[in-house]
Amino acid sequence: MSAITVLIADDIAATREDIKRLLYFEEDITIIGEAGDGDEAVIMSDSLKPDVILMDVNMPRVDGIKASEMITVKNPESSIIIISIQGEQEYLRKAMAAGARDYLVKPFSSSELAETIRKVSDYSRKRRLRLVEGGGPTPAAPSREPGKIITLFSSKGGVGKTTTACNLAISIVQRARKKVALVDMDLQGGDVSVFLNISAKGGVSDVVQESDYSDPSLLETYLCPHMSGIRVLPAPGSPEQAELVAASHAEGILKALKDSYDYIIVDTAAAINEITLVCLEMSDQILVLLNQELPSLRHARVNMEILEKLGLTFKSRLILNRYRNDGLKLKDLEKNINSSINATLPDDGETVSMSINKGQPFVMTRPSAEITSQLGNLASSLTPEQTRAAKGPDGAEETPRKSLIGKIFSF
Ligand SMILES: Nc1ncnc2c1ncn2[C@@H]1O[C@H](COP(=O)(O)OP(=O)(O)OP(=O)(O)O)[C@@H](O)[C@H]1O
Ligand SMILES: [Mg+2]
Secondary structure, eight states: OOOEEEEEEOSOHHHHHHHHHHTTTOTTEEEEEEESSHHHHHHHHHHHOOSEEEEESSOSSSOHHHHHHHHHHHOTTSEEEEEEOTTOHHHHHHHHHTTOOEEEESSOOHHHHHHHHHHHHHHHHHHHHHHHHTOSOOOOOOSSOOOEEEEEEOSSTTSSHHHHHHHHHHHHHHHHOOOEEEEEEOTTTOOHHHHTTOOOOOHHHHHTTSTTTTOHHHHHTTOEEOTTSOEEEOOOSSHHHHTTOOHHHHHHHHHHHHHHOSEEEEEEOSSOOHHHHHHHHHOSEEEEEEOSSHHHHHHHHHHHHHHHHTTOGGGEEEEEEEEOOSSOOHHHHHHHHTSOOOEEEEOOHHHHHHHHHHTOOHHHHOTTSHHHHHHHHHHHHHOOTTOOOSBOTTSOBOOOGGGHHHHHTTO
């Protein structure tokens, strides 16, 4: 196959040199031009027809977003990758809307850059092929192991699902340097974006309005980058928007994310509804959260019974959050709920509240806190590459979802 041709558009010559240096050893990628502003990028893309354009956001005369918009109309065969710096999240969304295919936040490694170039160019080749053949959407053909879905679950509110989901996702990135997506499937009341101080809202409900919503490349444009390195699909911005999301949408989104991410962490509502059930069914691991208070114990017992009826116990783990070693014996608690506790996270009101109020996850700001270390242990235990796929204990595929609600109520 011929080399992927690349045009670099950046007004700073030193940055262009850096990019050329990063790509120097990539034999399948050739730089065919350099533009010093958006205007030049538009003209050069027209004459050179590059496969990929690496586009800076802030440039004199015509900026990267306007240039992306013009190139997408004039020369849609060229795929644009936006190169931005931290804190330009607002621009990124605009750039994606303007037709950019992907983005990279500086600083990035040569392998990250090369992989992104290959990914977008591969997608655009497939898209062209699709157009030539007049076919429908290309089924995403993952070239690697499908990602693992880890869902936080409890029918009891306020037990720490969102706190754990956000910090766990980041802890996995910190440890494993894997691609991690965090999806807020608490459609009515999700607050992942508040916990992470992300201004964007509505990712889940916005993307399902696209007919092609389960196309991994399209879905990617709705994920918001977080400074930790994870990407986030936020919950709908209002209850009306939440209504637009069906269980089949949730299924399509998670399936698509498995093609492009190594780990997909899913936060859910404190409710056993169709959306939560889809998430549970599609998960490779289910983390059932509880704390030491009586109502939470009762919910945990019922939740484990439900998971058993659904045939999902084999991939479920109980996580005791807000654990205080104040005389309570774990054995007594386990007897009460009739299941074993797999991990504990300490009660640390000061660290957790401050992290939520500031929108700064404690695994980033409090590296030496006990809760950070326990979360790290949990992350490590969930991320060995041999994590079992979503199959039954005997290796059989799981039962179809349509009977899940029926199964719960058939005892
Ligand atoms: N380990 C912890 N130590 C102290 N406080 C905690 C801990 N984990 C969570 N909390 C507190 O519990 C409250 C609820 O946490 P969180 O929002 O994560 O729960 P949730 O299960 O997602 O709730 P909901 O079901 O309403 O979405 C938060 O205010 C947080 O400060
Ligand atoms: Mg929550």
